[in-house]
Amino acid sequence: MKQVRILIFPCGSEVGLELHQALKDISFITLIGASSVPDHGQYMFEHYCGGLPFVQTPDFLERFNALLKAQHIDFIYSAMDEVLDVLSANREQLAASLIAPCHETVHICRSKVRTYARLNGLDFVPKVYNSPDQVTRFPVIIKPEEGYGAKGFYILQTPEALRQQLAESKTANVICEYLQGEEYTVDCFTNRHGVLQYTSCRNRNRIRNGISVNSRLQPPDEKIGEIAQQISARIPMRGAWFFQLKRDEDGNCKLLEVATRVAGTMCIQRAVGVNLPLLSVFDMMNYDVAVTPQLDTVEVDRALYNAYHLPIEFDEVYLDFDDTVIVHDKVNLNLMRYLYQCVNKNIPVKLLTKHDYDINITLKRYKIAPELFDEIIHTDRAQRKCDFIRPGKRALFIDDSFAERKQMQEAHGMVTLGVDAVEALLDYRQ
The missing domain is CATH 3.30.470.20 (ATP-grasp fold, B domain)
Structure with missing residues (x-):
């Protein structure tokens, strides 16, 4: 399969993030995210380009094409209607292929008025009123002619309320039957x-x-x-x-x-x-x-989730086993994701545990390969974990025990985190 590079712009919108999720694991695709303003895309895209001009600026096409050429982009995916309208209108000038129908289609669908006009006469097109005087039945709704989501959507119960809302609105609106x-x-x-x-x-x-x-x-x-x-x-x-x-x-x-x-x-x-x-x-x-x-x-x-940017990159990780790798007698999935993230980044991970049993037998029970760890340090309950390591300046220690973390911090001045903070270590950029 031919390798292709796809630019998603703007990449931090809900649509941009879905495109990322849908394409990030496809072996022949490399994703590049781009945005005009700082957004969530910088937490999700390994290859991220910020600071693009807005599509309305005079030099947008020149700078956009410069990015396409510099990043060797094959295809462009637009994640916003307004951006798609501009790109499709100028697709012959673009230095990459736009994944979209023809500009006429894009332009029609961006406007509800143009969409309803093109589909006029079909029985599923809602009743549209050209002015408040034409409305014969309330309630009615008004919504922006261009736009999406609930922004600018209102249900009006009376002629007076309809006229007032139209007078106060700063956008072109469509008056439709209430569904x-x-x-x-x-x-x-x-x-x-x-x-x-x-x-x-x-x-x-x-x-x-x-x-x-x-x-x-x-x-x-x-x-x-x-x-x-x-x-x-x-x-x-x-x-x-x-x-x-x-x-x-x-x-x-x-x-x-x-x-x-x-x-x-x-x-x-x-x-x-x-x-x-x-x-x-x-x-x-x-x-x-x-x-x-x-x-x-x-x-x-669907719900909000958290993605973090920490001010330090760790190049060595020490972690506990009981109640850290294994929690409630189950493998901690978040932590396992982080461990394989370390593997991908060539960051050594060392298991530092006071486990009461043979740690290799327990690892086998949970189907965790001991090779996942660069070193396994097994101490007894009476010993202090901090006495068994000589960490570097950018080492991290993960342990559920506050006392163990306090000792480690006092002995080595290293960053220590509880198991609840593992989510902050996850890097979603792909």
């Missing part, structure tokens, strides 16, 4: 031949800041499949894309928006064996693909 039923996102993949190969519907059980944080794949629905085909017939797609639906009071699905990019919660598709971002890469490389989901349904729940 009170269940909401869905439909993930799709269309190949370079224009064939819609995959359609999968998931509900949006819980939403935070416009992002679906709990979602479950739904059984195939003939009507939703028809809607996907009708959208494809009028708006030419390529690669991964999605659209959102919501049911009206009669249970009919009505369109909220169509997007020509990956969605953050597309991660749920990977759980059933369908990696939509990767399929898009294969399609750009002119490979024909088969889409074969392995499970009928799955549920995903």
Whole structure:
């Protein structure tokens, strides 16, 4: 397989982070993250380029192309609608291939007004009012013509409230019928031949800041499949894309928006064996693909997690065994991840333990290879661990015992951390 280098920009958005998760372990892909402002991407991408100009700046294309050439980029994945619109409008000038449909499609889908106009006459397009005077039934909703998520979304109960909100708004808005039923996102993949190969519907059980944080794949629905085909017939797609639906009071699905990019919660598709971002890469490389989901349904729940940047790089690690490597009679998965992180970085790890039994037999019981440790130092209960090592200046000691950590710090002045702090040592950059 040809090795390719893919730039994700901006890389710290929810979409950028999903692209990272979907592609980071693919052997022929090297990811490079780029952003205009400091963001979470610098904690996730091993190859990270910050300080790019905003797409609206006059020299954006010149500096963006300079980055593409310097990093030998083959493909670009945009992780934001506004950025994708600018890049697709200038794709002939780009020094790498953009993973996206044609600019006309990108431009149509960025605007709800243009999207609804292109799909005009189809029964799943919601009722849109051109002015407050046309509204015959309340409540109604207003939402920005361009944008995504819940920002700028309001439910208005009266004509007075509608006029006031429109007067106060600083963006162009769409006035639509109020839909009170269940909401869905439909993930799709269309190949370079224009064939819609995959359609999968998931509900949006819980939403935070416009992002679906709990979602479950739904059984195939003939009507939703028809809607996907009708959208494809009028708006030419390529690669991964999605659209959102919501049911009206009669249970009919009505369109909220169509997007020509990956969605953050597309991660749920990977759980059933369908990696939509990767399929898009294969399609750009002119490979024909088969889409074969392995499970009928799955549920995903998303939450914030922590990533840290410590002011020191450790070049030597000592750690305890009982209640550190093994906690509650189970292997500490976070710690094991850190140990293999040390292996990958050629950082020596030395086990320093007062374990009551033969440590090699216990390691075998938990299926931990003794070769994982560069040295195993086994002391008895009456001895002080700090007397058995001569650490360097950038050594780290991990132990659940505060007393042991205090002795080590006093004896050697080294950094000591409890088992609860291991998460701060994990490096997610790939």
